[in-house]
Amino acid sequence: MNATIYDVSRLSGVSIATVSRTFSNPDRVRDATRQKVFEAAEILHYSPNAIARAMARQRTDKIAFLICKRDATILDEFYARICESIMRRAIRSDRQLVISTAADWAQAAGTAQNKQVEGVILGGSAQADMVSEFQRKHIAVVLVNHRMPGFDIPCVVSDEYGGMRLAVGHLLQRGRRDIAMIAGRISPYITGERYNAFLRVMGEYGLETDARHIRMCDPTVESAAQTALELLSRKDRPAAILGGNDVVAAGVLKAAHRLGLRVPEELSVVGFDDSTVCGMVEPELTSVHIDCRRIGELGVDRLHALLNGEDCPQVTVVPAGLRVRGST
Amino acid sequence: MNATIYDVSRLSGVSIATVSRTFSNPDRVRDATRQKVFEAAEILHYSPNAIARAMARQRTDKIAFLICKRDATILDEFYARICESIMRRAIRSDRQLVISTAADWAQAAGTAQNKQVEGVILGGSAQADMVSEFQRKHIAVVLVNHRMPGFDIPCVVSDEYGGMRLAVGHLLQRGRRDIAMIAGRISPYITGERYNAFLRVMGEYGLETDARHIRMCDPTVESAAQTALELLSRKDRPAAILGGNDVVAAGVLKAAHRLGLRVPEELSVVGFDDSTVCGMVEPELTSVHIDCRRIGELGVDRLHALLNGEDCPQVTVVPAGLRVRGST
DNA sequence: CGAAAGAATGTAAGCCTTTTCATTTTTGCT
DNA sequence: AGCAAAAATGAAAAGGCTTACATTCTTTCG
Numbered sequence: 016m017n018a019t020i021y022d023v024s025r026l027s028g029v030s031i032a033t034v035s036r037t038f039s040n041p042d043r044v045r046d047a048t049r050q051k052v053f054e055a056a057e058i059l060h061y062s063p064n065a066i067a068r069a070m071a072r073q074r075t076d077k078i079a080f081l082i083c084k085r086d087a088t089i090l091d092e093f094y095a096r097i098c099e100s101i102m103r104r105a106i107r108s109d110r111q112l113v114i115s116t117a118a119d120w121a122q123a124a125g126t127a128q129n130k131q132v133e134g135v136i137l138g139g140s141a142q143a144d145m146v147s148e149f150q151r152k153h154i155a156v157v158l159v160n161h162r163m164p165g166f167d168i169p170c171v172v173s174d175e176y177g178g179m180r181l182a183v184g185h186l187l188q189r190g191r192r193d194i195a196m197i198a199g200r201i202s203p204y205i206t207g208e209r210y211n212a213f214l215r216v217m218g219e220y221g222l223e224t225d226a227r228h229i230r231m232c233d234p235t236v237e238s239a240a241q242t243a244l245e246l247l248s249r250k251d252r253p254a255a256i257l258g259g260n261d262v263v264a265a266g267v268l269k270a271a272h273r274l275g276l277r278v279p280e281e282l283s284v285v286g287f288d289d290s291t292v293c294g295m296v297e298p299e300l301t302s303v304h305i306d307c308r309r310i311g312e313l314g315v316d317r318l319h320a321l322l323n324g325e326d327c328p329q330v331t332v333v334p335a336g337l338r339v340r341g342s343t
Numbered sequence: 344m345n346a347t348i349y350d351v352s353r354l355s356g357v358s359i360a361t362v363s364r365t366f367s368n369p370d371r372v373r374d375a376t377r378q379k380v381f382e383a384a385e386i387l388h389y390s391p392n393a394i395a396r397a398m399a400r401q402r403t404d405k406i407a408f409l410i411c412k413r414d415a416t417i418l419d420e421f422y423a424r425i426c427e428s429i430m431r432r433a434i435r436s437d438r439q440l441v442i443s444t445a446a447d448w449a450q451a452a453g454t455a456q457n458k459q460v461e462g463v464i465l466g467g468s469a470q471a472d473m474v475s476e477f478q479r480k481h482i483a484v485v486l487v488n489h490r491m492p493g494f495d496i497p498c499v500v501s502d503e504y505g506g507m508r509l510a511v512g513h514l515l516q517r518g519r520r521d522i523a524m525i526a527g528r529i530s531p532y533i534t535g536e537r538y539n540a541f542l543r544v545m546g547e548y549g550l551e552t553d554a555r556h557i558r559m560c561d562p563t564v565e566s567a568a569q570t571a572l573e574l575l576s577r578k579d580r581p582a583a584i585l586g587g588n589d590v591v592a593a594g595v596l597k598a599a600h601r602l603g604l605r606v607p608e609e610l611s612v613v614g615f616d617d618s619t620v621c622g623m624v625e626p627e628l629t630s631v632h633i634d635c636r637r638i639g640e641l642g643v644d645r646l647h648a649l650l651n652g653e654d655c656p657q658v659t660v661v662p663a664g665l666r667v668r669g670s671t
Numbered sequence: 672c673g674a675a676a677g678a679a680t681g682t683a684a685g686c687c688t689t690t691t692c693a694t695t696t697t698t699g700c701t
Numbered sequence: 702a703g704c705a706a707a708a709a710t711g712a713a714a715a716g717g718c719t720t721a722c723a724t725t726c727t728t729t730c731g
Contacts, residue, residue, distance in 0.1 A: 016481060019687060030711045035689060045697095045709060060479065065459050066403070067687030069394045070716055089423050089430075099418050114442035131393050151388065153344060236622045265623040272625055294564045295593040295620055297600055347717055358681045363719060373679060395717035398686050 018059035027055035038063050077111045078318055079132040087139030087160075087202055091234075092290040093260065093307060094138060097159060100311025101136060108319060134318045137161070140203050155321040159314040161204045162330065169317045171310055171331040175205070178303035178335030179212035179257075182285045183220060185301070186255045189343055191283050195228035195253035197242050199263040209259055209287065228253055232263065239266025240273070247274055247282070254283065255343075261286035265296050268342065283343040289336075298341030309333045346387035355383035366391050405439045406646055407460040411467050419529070419562075420618040421588065421635060422466060425487060428639025429464060436647060462646045465489065468531050483649040487642040489532045490658065497649065499641045499659040503533070506631035506663030507540035507585075510613045511548060513629070514583045517671055519611050523556035523581035525570050527591040537587055537615065556581055560591065567594020568601070575602055575610070582611065583671075589614035593624050596670065611671040617664075626669030637661045 024031040029048060036043050037052040044052070056062070069075045080101050087094045098114065105112035113132065134155035137146075141158060146166060149156045158170035186194055196213045198206050210229070217224045227249075232242040243256060247270055258264030264286030268278060276282045278298055286293060289304035310333050320327040352359040357376060364371050365380040372380070384390070397403045408429050410417065417423050426442065433440035441460065462483035465474075469486060474494060477484045486498035514522055524541045526534050538557070545552045555577075560570040571584060575598055586592030592614030596606060604610045606626055614621060617632035638661050648655040 021687085031688085032690080032711055032713095033709080035687095036710085039689075043709075048709080064687055066394055066397045067716095068689075070398045070686085070718090071688040071690080073689095073716070075394070088427060089417055090420070090427050092418070092420075095417050095423050099416060102417075112443070115440070236619070262619070262623070269623070269625070291564070291590070292620055292623055295590070295597070295624055297597070297625055349717080359718080360682075360720080361680055363717095364680085367719080371679080376679080392717055395686095396719075398688090398717075399719040401686065401719095 018061040096307035104315040175208040181337040191255035199234040199259035239263040240269040243267040243270035301343040304336040346389040424635035432643040503536040509665040519583035527562040527587035567591040568597040571595040571598035629671040632664040
């Protein structure tokens with residue numbers, strides 16, 4: 016149906032080898048020849064068949080960003096940002112990016128298998144067995160927002176601890192010592208990381224962390240608001256609440272509003288992710304800035320390094336920042 | 344490197360044709376044979392090479408969702424939702440989905456070309472020439488959130504007019520007759536559609552639309568807030584403002600807050616899209632609900648219909664709804 | 672039990688490139 | 702002009718699978 020290299024060869028009067036070279040290695044053919052070939056190709060609307068090419072070369076020059084719906088979803092601005100950044104970076108490279116979802120990681124692996132892609136960026140909590148599966152298939156892997164101790168895989172993560180330190184430090188500066196945390200049930204890795212960071216940082220500042228001041232909730236505003244409501248209705252209510260992410264923090268703001276608590280006068284609220292909602296709520300939300308852009312870029316870079324046989328750091332930690340706004 | 348059909352053939356003692364059939368047409372081989380083959384495959388970690396298969400069959404069974412960064416981005420919750428829905432629907436089908444971005448449509452077309460995918464769902468404002476390009480390559484196309492009069496392409500869009508009618512009707516019920524609109528510069532299609540719908544609906548209700556009450560702004564809270572500030576500072580300020588989407592509406596809320604205008608008592612605000620921010624702002628935002636989920640599903644369904652040679656409606660309009668919340 | 676029909680399997684060609692190696696043409700120099 | 706070296710080109714094999722067609726094995730039933 017579509018023109019092939021043979022058609023072009025016939026029309027232009029050169030061999031198929033030369034046609035092939037004209038497209039994949041233009042400076043290896045003479046100017047005049049190249050022109051003849053391009054002309055013929057133009058007439059026939061020919062363009063190389065990527066599949067046949069992949070077949071012959073035994074490589075596709077494709078990489079994938081794999082998202083597992085169970086762990087991460089693009090509906091979460093956090094992941095959407097990473098995804099966006101990966102796209103942006105990949106566009107400028109000589110490898111094509113495909114984004115692929117799957118119901119579960121097993122299916123995702125299947126999708127990526129069979130040399131359809133040479134490398135994958137795994138977003139969300141990958142499992143060890145699936146990573147080995149990839150490695151056995153000689154598919155390069157890098158992890159974003161996740162790490163896998165004991166595995167020989169580059170990963171790029173945000174400095175959750177550093178971010179938490181900034182947040183808590185800032186609250187202390189504002190005179191808040193009685194700090195609670197509501198950890199939204201986001202991806203297991205992030206949730207765990209932030210939770211541990213909180214405990215550690217509080218410990219380092221010599222603050223006690225009342226177990227009742229650490230709560231878990233579903234990652235919805237409503238759930239967060241409910242949880243915050245409980246926390247704030249108690250006599251010994253905290254002076255500040257850290258949300259596991261901005262949605263949770265928005266929920267806290269909501270709860271405060273319902274209780275008539277003024278923010279930041281009577282309660283300080285800090286979120287995580289520095290997403291666009293921070294600027295939409297009232298007061299605007301102080302939030303730990305996660306550099307999703309950088310995470311995505313580095314993810315792509317690491318994968319390219321791996322594929323190019325360059326050496327490549329195992330763990331890359333991207334610094335976090337703090338955007339101070341009206342809620343503290 | 345990886346096992347091929349030949350290896351399996353050798354180990355299991357059957358011909359490569361039988362191995363092939365075992366994988367792509369299991370019930371065309373005898374039970375005993377199938378088992379032998381699967382066993383051998385298991386041992387060799389064999390799985391069919393998708394590229395070779397595509398080469399032989401002259402088809403990939405892949406479809407793509409193409410996003411052009413210029414027009415649509417996954418960072419916009421609206422598109423993220425559609426994207427998510429497309430993924431969800433595609434997972435359950437027998438065709439694989441790849442999501443692909445490109446700096447511009449030309450590049451996107453290149454990506455999809457060459458029979459790497461059999462069909463594409465185009466998100467955002469596609470251009471006529473690119474669509475013809477696809478058609479010449481025999482790649483099926485469906486449009487989501489866009490239509491292309493005069494072209495033979497199924498498209499699925501939201502009923503923006505119906506949504507607008509609900510919104511304006513609701514405001515009138517609340518006694519607001521002096522209604523302004525701030526159209527965020529979102530995708531050209533959506534922006535235009537909502538703008539036109541506004542004019543038309545206002546006309547139908549016999550309301551005059553002061554040209555000064557229709558504004559354009561960048562799709563950021565700040566820009567929207569600025570624009571709203573101007574609108575609301577005037578002596579003859581409107582009694583209600585329609586935001587072109589929720590982000591814009593959130594900006595309006597912000598402006599109202601700055602001016603000390605109480606919402607909804609002194610100003611009603613309605614957004615578009617019914618995104619998650621609606622529940623986060625104070626007061627919660629009344630918004631026109633766009634059924635992104637359905638749009639995505641139908642997009643996939645239409646494409647499948649097209650590829651299966653079934654007939655397929657040209658234009659599908661998905662009804663919009665109205666979620667009334669505190670801002671009106 | 673044997674023939675005919677049907678099911679299972681095998682053979683080999685084809686899908687469209689790339690790439691190695693051999694061959695031809697061009698170039699650069701003396 | 703003539704020769705070696707370099708550049709351009711061509712012939713052919715390879716890449717892993719599917720599938721039409723031919724062949725062999727099983728059933729079925731008179």
